[in-house]
Amino acid sequence: MIQVDPGRAIELDRLAMDPPINTLVGLLAHQAARSPDREFLRFAEGSWTFGEIDCWTSRLARRLIAEDGVRPGDRVAIMLPNVVEWPVAWLSILAAGGVAVPVNSSYRRADLEFVLRDSGARVLITDAAHAPLVDEVRAANEDLAEVRVVEATPLGELTRYPADRPAVAVAGDTLANLQYTSGTTGFPKACMLTHDYWTRLGWVCASATGLGPDDVALTAQPFSYMDPQWNTALCLTIGAPLVVLPRFSASGFMAHVREHRATFCYVLGSMPTLLFKQPPSPRDRDNDLRIVLCSAIPAALHAQLEQRWGAPWREIFGMTESGVDLVSLPENTADVGSGRLGQPIPTKRIRVVDPQGEDVPEGEPGELITSGEPMMLGYWNRPDDTARVLRDGWLHTGDLAVREAGGYRLVGRIKDMVRRGGENIACAEVERVLERDDSVVATAVVGVPDELFGEEVKAFVQPAAGVEASRATAQRIINGARDQLARFKIPRYVEFVADFPRTPSERVSKPALRARAAEHPGLTYDLRPPRDIG
Template sequence: MEKIWLNNYDPRVPADIDPDRYSSIVDIFEQSIEKYSANVSYINMGKSITFAELDTLSRDFAAYLQNSGLKKGDAVAIMMPNLIQYPVALFGILRAGMTVVNVNPLYTPRELQHQLTDSNAKAIIIVENFACTLSEVIKDTALDIVLLTSLGDMLNPLKKVVTNLVIKHVKKMIPAYNLPHAIKFLKALKQGHSQSYQRPEVTGEDLAFLQYTGGTTGLSKGAMLTHRNIVANLEQTSTILENIVETGKELVVTALPLYHIFALQGNCLTFVKFGCPNLLITNPRDMPGFVAEMAKYPFTVITGVNTLFNGLLNTPGFADLDFSRLKFALGGGAAVQRPVAERWQKTTGLVLLEGYGLTECCPTVTVNPPQLEAYKGSIGMPVPSTDIKLVDEEGNEVPLGEPGEMLVKGPQVMKGYLNRPDATAEMIVDGWLATGDIAICDEDGYFYIVDRKKDMILVSGFNVFPNEIEEVAAMHDDIVEAAAIGVPHEVSGEIVKLVVVRKHENLSEKDVIEHCRIHLTGYKIPKKVEFTDELPKSNVGKILRRELRDK
């Protein structure tokens, strides 16, 4: 379609970017650590490190990896919440020329095993709190190196000892595990400090991340994101933000987990490029603690999902924070609800901006301009160098203002799915990535989502695919078949509801939920179970989830 949105671009924003301006993320990182060496890069639990310290620590970790038998291109997993150890590991892996595999720390053994084996990960950096999960499946993976860290490891010496002792012996937050050959992360850094580091030649076509996303077959798929993909998306968003962001002077609140593509790109990488610190929130579910942490710092930017903003607005003390320095807040991952956006603007004095993206697009596709004066329910306009067309079921473009499936083309579109040429060919045709989302475009070039992927469930910004839930349900001996659907929820946007055909009437809702709890991460576990005699199906036997939703 004609790029009508360009007529409403800020005159300072170009229509196109150069995706090859930098050969890799490593180039961007090296420029930042040289330019902003004295600036703070990350803050967590009262501890801050400068860009110079991040340079040294990540270099040491890169050297350790290179001298441990790993080679360029090997996959290295990170399994931790928001801690300073995360960017140290992340940039160390990238500087070693290796590929980062982000892992949700809340994964069950089944989910973890699939991701580690599918990615063929050779090493993992994992927080001790979750080591028990790894110990259950490590024998079935290709892992050669396991690096363990504790939550307080990067804190000042006294606080480190106290924090780790309290977590282990007072709060008893570390379940027993058996990883006899694991190495302490701090020991690896110390070892790497005395080892040589060889900067590898990293090109735009090298894989930077294997970012896993839900799969329609019930198994997550690894989106292959190259350095060029990531650099392109950084350039696309930077050209918009650089007109409001002051390099070296912002402070971004990072509460979304860095293993999620939104925070990874929108917070971690973007603000390293701008030379600004990230305030890492390790446990944003502790809303009073989250608000208390924000009160300590002159924050200027915050990103989040609708549920996070809603949670903050309903936490005592949040409205009393100093918002005088806040420049913008960006919502993504799930639709921002109008009541939340309006209350946010009333409380903070700023519009809650909304964007749209996918893991497969690194993730940003569209975003509202920072100058937006009021919430308009739009996902914004395409970022530079991005084409969008809306098509009907036959693939024909629809007239302006009519709904159609959104197809995206641009340098941020992934290389494909690892080991899944079939899924890649289904998702990307002639360079156009099919989002599965139904949208409309107005005469000003603003896009609006009118329907999501037909069956996907969105829980607090995380994709939940029904087939995975149904596959787990089918593992229960007393379940004949099941269908998973999303139902609206005021806190998380949606929750999973499972409709079940059972063999025996003594199977209860509690039985089903407990069975799922063994095999699924918390946000995927059904919160409601309904029993029925039969599920609606098409003439070829396909379960009609839409009929269940409509009911």
């Protein structure tokens, strides 16, 4: 049993409080004044204190106003990899009263054109590696030709600008980000997120975990995604350093945790499974982790993840639209291995409803909906989409959940289902079972057309290193699922893949997977049992 540090008791009443400082600009100013020499950001290229980042962001904000004409409410895009200039650009834009538009640094021409046009960004901060793409987009699109390009600037090149923050009014309800969702179904939508949204996220996560100034947080996701940003808000809240890795690598992640003496990290999607599939090492418990927060901890691996690395792993649930809704506190050991998401944070209400919006009984699946703070203001320039998702003050998440044992457990996505005959099959449920096999790294389950049943279940399987991608392997994996799944949920088809296309949040992009499979079809094994009548 993993023991929770009794000396770091969680102040539960703090979760219900409003953050005392409700702007990111204010948080940075507070930490810079209180602890200017404390480390704040650590990247591969070096580390910077709160005082240094405060000076850098103030000078860059002054430059954006004086040279680039940025005014309150103007959208400023950021297209950079995981380098220190990313959070500096973000905080500078906010200090200037602007609205940050994070752009995935792996985007190509069509993606970049869409985000710049949709957001109405007037300025784009980027680097030399991405400048040719930006120039190509500006040259090819008359309506984007006037977008001003600012190269990410080192602190030493900004000394002609004052180091004090601009006198720009910024409040908790000031729009901070147009945060684009991963876009797994068509082009992404931009969530309108305020300063209060980010500061609440930092406040809640600090209060729920008991983190403080002596901790070290670590992240490995692209900074354009929301998680490194809320990790930044967390570290601004507690006055602790944030370590930012260039990218996520399952083989090297825990070595970085040890190297940087990280006490906290957040992982999501397939990351826990990919980490667990790495060969065990005698050094696995040689780390300083106090707690790991995760979205979608594999229930079957939960206890093993804790035992292997010697720290509590706890579920946190939210979306870009809603920030944080549910969290399992460190002392909630009964949640381990249950698949439950924990309890609603005090500033949120949660319901599980049927298609008519009526609450379903405990133990029955329905859509999880949420209300309260933090919450997006809506989707940028998409009133119809906003109205469909935010109804009567409730955000409809699209997640299927059940209420049980005083908590909530996800069972799938409303749209991520296979309709086989008269049965609805949650793809996530089948994927979780298949991934319990030691020879499987990750899976993606989809529906494929079938004349008899309408759809049949197909599993794309990424095998572990050294595992033969053969019919015999496919049959063994499927046979192992037969005592865990109803017969109609068992995949009929299996196709082995070397990897999966992924969203910035490390979830499998099924649209991209389908497109890749259509363009380059692989060998598919039909494993229909004899005399299968459904």
